[in-house]
Amino acid sequence: MADLSFHQSLTQQQTLAPQMRKSLEILQAGTMELSQLITQALETNPVLEDVTESISLDEDGPDAEEADSLDYLNQTDDDWRDRSIMEGKSSPWTQEDEERRQRVYDSIVAPVTLQQHLKQQLDLSMVDPPVREAAQVLLGNLDDRGFLDLPAKDLALRHGIKSAHMRAALSLIQSFDPAGVGATGIAESLLLQLERGSGTDTIEYKIVRDHLEDLARKRQPQIARALGTSIERIAEAAERIGRLTPNPGGDFNPTGNPYILPDVVIEKDDEGNLLANLTGEHLPQLRINDFYKDMIGKTGVDAKARQFLRDQIRDGRSLIRAVSLRQETILAIAHKLIEHQPEFFRKGPRFLRPLTMNDIADELGMHATTVSRAVAGKYILTPQGLMEMRAFFATGYQTEDGTEVSNAGVREAIQQLVAAENPAKPMSDEALMKALAGQGISVARRTIAKYREQLNILPSHLRKTFQAPGPRDKSR
Numbered sequence: 001m002a003d004l005s006f007h008q009s010l011t012q013q014q015t016l017a018p019q020m021r022k023s024l025e026i027l028q029a030g031t032m033e034l035s036q037l038i039t040q041a042l043e044t045n046p047v048l049e050d051v052t053e054s055i056s057l058d059e060d061g062p063d064a065e066e067a068d069s070l071d072y073l074n075q076t077d078d079d080w081r082d083r084s085i086m087e088g089k090s091s092p093w094t095q096e097d098e099e100r101r102q103r104v105y106d107s108i109v110a111p112v113t114l115q116q117h118l119k120q121q122l123d124l125s126m127v128d129p130p131v132r133e134a135a136q137v138l139l140g141n142l143d144d145r146g147f148l149d150l151p152a153k154d155l156a157l158r159h160g161i162k163s164a165h166m167r168a169a170l171s172l173i174q175s176f177d178p179a180g181v182g183a184t185g186i187a188e189s190l191l192l193q194l195e196r197g198s199g200t201d202t203i204e205y206k207i208v209r210d211h212l213e214d215l216a217r218k219r220q221p222q223i224a225r226a227l228g229t230s231i232e233r234i235a236e237a238a239e240r241i242g243r244l245t246p247n248p249g250g251d252f253n254p255t256g257n258p259y260i261l262p263d264v265v266i267e268k269d270d271e272g273n274l275l276a277n278l279t280g281e282h283l284p285q286l287r288i289n290d291f292y293k294d295m296i297g298k299t300g301v302d303a304k305a306r307q308f309l310r311d312q313i314r315d316g317r318s319l320i321r322a323v324s325l326r327q328e329t330i331l332a333i334a335h336k337l338i339e340h341q342p343e344f345f346r347k348g349p350r351f352l353r354p355l356t357m358n359d360i361a362d363e364l365g366m367h368a369t370t371v372s373r374a375v376a377g378k379y380i381l382t383p384q385g386l387m388e389m390r391a392f393f394a395t396g397y398q399t400e401d402g403t404e405v406s407n408a409g410v411r412e413a414i415q416q417l418v419a420a421e422n423p424a425k426p427m428s429d430e431a432l433m434k435a436l437a438g439q440g441i442s443v444a445r446r447t448i449a450k451y452r453e454q455l456n457i458l459p460s461h462l463r464k465t466f467q468a469p470g471p472r473d474k475s476r
Contacts, residue, residue, distance in 0.1 A: 023322040027329065027370070030377045031261045031280060034323070038284045041319055047292040047312045048319070050284035114146055114181070114252035115139055121176045127168070134161045134169035138182065146181035146249035147189065180248035187212055193244050203227060203237045215241065218464050262381040263389075264334045266345060274345055276334035278327055279381075286320050288313055329366075329374045336360050337380075337392050344392075348384055349412045357393050410436070410443060411451045418457055426463040 029037060042048050122135055137159050141149045148155075156166035174182040179196045183189035187208060194205045207215055211223045220234045227234070266276050295301060296309055340359070343351035357375075361368040375389035394407045417435050421427045427435065429448045436443050443451075457463070 022318065023325070024373060026319070026322040027326045028373045028376050029326075030379075031263050031283070033377075034280075034326070035283055038286065038319075038323070041316075042284060042286075045312050045316050045319075047288050047309070048286055048316045049289045050286060112252060114144060114249040115142060117252055118142070118173065118176050118181065122172075125172060127172060128165075130162065130165045131168045131172065134159075134165045135172055137161065138166075138169055138173050142181065142249075144249050144252075145247045146178070146183070148182065148184050151184055178245075178248045178251070180245065186246045189246065189248060190241065190244050193248075194241075203229065203233065204241050207234070207237055208241060216462075218462055260379055260386065262386060263330055263378040264380045266334065266338060266380060266382045268383065274338045274342060276331060276338060278331055280327055283323075286316070286323065288316050288320075326374070329370070330378060332364055333360055333371060333374055333389070334380065336363060337389075341392060345383055350409050350416075352392070352394070352408045352412075354407075355393050360393075407451075410441060411455055413439065413441065414448065414451055415455055415457070418452075418463075421463075424464065426460040428460045431460075 026034060026037065038050075042050055118139055122132065122139065125132075125135075127135070134156070137155055138148065138152065141155055143149060150158075152166050152170045153163065155161070156163055170182060174192055176182075179193045180189035181192075183192055190208045190212075191205065194200075194202065194208060198204065206227060207223060211219075211226065214223050215238060220231050220238070224231045224234045262279055264276055265279055266274055269275055292309060293313065296306055296313075301309075337355075337360075338345065340355050341351075341353060344353070357368045357371040361371045364371070375393070378389045380387055380389050380392075391408065413436060414432055417427060417432055429445050429452065432448050432452075433443060433445045436448070452459075
């Protein structure tokens, strides 16, 4: 039997202080999230205030008995905020400030989910209670695309619903907007969309019902022979089918934020120079209330109350410094992006150069992880549109003339080549590689394939579009 023994050892471990953790949280927070954090701090820390103009309180302040109470310190903040209503004094916030903040908060709206949208239509439907109950079961088993997790007959057995009621409920759900919901898969959803649009006696409906696999593989000649029509007619039908949606619930993303507020705006001045500006003017402007700072030196305040007050002031100042540092860091990074990526801001994604966070960190004298936290979840509005700040950091390639091109630039070049190709003779990965080489960009074929897949571009044999042959020359 092995001997049992106890050993004692010392280890060193670094831990982040609460204030440091809070500072990192603020650095990583997006503008909307930061606004919520500041609002929460205003509600929980009585010494913080959000004002644009100084306000005057009674100079005498509380008497010694009131000040000698920890409860009073917790209540005072609410008291002076309400005093303007009770005594008719001016509010610490101007009407313009309140309207500006309210517009920001009103912009954060909860998106309507697909289930909510369908439930509203069900509530307006005149159906018998058993059918309504079955419809509610179906709605509860739809995924975000609007497809059923289980066939309706299986749901009927599981919930003890009569088949007739479930069939009626399914027909009702499939008649709702958007078209294509209530199906068990993409094929059935496309059929529902076609049925509502042009009926079932169409070539489009027959292709989806009987030849969807051939359509996916661009086998127009085989489909044309099976349906006894021309390749040109099949190509037209395929184009109409392509306009259908394989994801009818896609417009009802329950996790999507309908409003993105950029943290930085980069624009050109009258002379064409690029300028970066923060968009944090709507954020609450924080400061420590003088009334609470004066209370520390007043007599009659016990040690417990005074310590509580010191802690709140320390936390408030720490928050103010963290917010200020966050803004300075983001703006400094934006200035460096202008310095490194001027061609992108003026000409577009094709001219995005390789750039790493280490490059920016070294130039700003900070750690790369700080840059990573600062750009996480941040958006920048540029002359080329709204972009994530992380999108500016990528490796890349060097062209034959020494120009650096980022991965995003290579993908943009591939997309342009595919958009300009002959649909009847699409470019293979090998052809794309040679075309890029002609532009001075040396990229391996397997890398081309990887980038093509990232762009959701099909292989060349699946991109090929067959065209009907032209009329024969009768003179021959």
